[in-house]
Amino acid sequence: MTAPRRAVLEALAGRSDHLTADEVSLLLERADVHRATVYRTLDMLSAAGVVSHRHTAGGATRYHLAAAPEGGEHLHGHCRECGTVAVLPADALAGTAARLREAAGFRLEPEQSTLVGLCAECAARAG
Amino acid sequence: MTAPRRAVLEALAGRSDHLTADEVSLLLERADVHRATVYRTLDMLSAAGVVSHRHTAGGATRYHLAAAPEGGEHLHGHCRECGTVAVLPADALAGTAARLREAAGFRLEPEQSTLVGLCAECAARAG
């Protein structure tokens, strides 16, 4: 473990999660960590399963720590109106996963999926 | 309706769907439709609800005609292994939608969501 990697992890742990690579990079500017390194590090942490990533609208990929120790498991909802990432109950896709498996042979990975819709505020505003 | 717009719609209708903007652009090269126009057109058709789009890994957004006339409704599964877009039963998220609404106030839009996982072939290969 090197300094830059520790720094990336700290950034993800410290701030509210779901950061883009560039946001992480910005947080680490003081620490002189290069953007390319941030990308490479996130990529590797992702492959190692330490962090999880997701492709959102606008083209930016967002990263966050995978499965926090104490029941931090959650799904991701992306509000198509305001862009927020909503944290949703982890078990919401259980039924769907079973259904897809038998119907199409598709093995769903709920943690990797992003559910699109309207967050509570925007839904209320939209009526 | 102008010629370029008709051409974009025809490209989406004619070929197997789920094309990237650039793929559409390639198909229309002969018709002298500029890439920028393709992007603008897809954007507009998307806003108009005629086509639906989805952000996949690799950063490319994929477009396809929304709700085909005869029961063409479907959900999208993205295989994280081979990158294919799998077509999944439209009702698979019904339970999830209800659950999220009551649990988090999140109003899920199933057609907009992409489910990530392994397609049948890759799941079989992975064991």
Added chain:
DNA sequence: ATGAGTGCAAAGTGTTTGCAACTAT
């Protein structure tokens, strides 16, 4: 010592925009 990790700069995608010429209505 040695192999992995890093900074840098440059290139690659995918997408958007300002503007002048054009076209459907």
Added chain:
DNA sequence: ATAGTTGCAAACACTTTGCACTCAT
């Protein structure tokens, strides 16, 4: 006539890569 559409080229945002240097072990 006029508002909307297109082509073009240039700009943007996000991400990846080759290479030489540095660092952890």
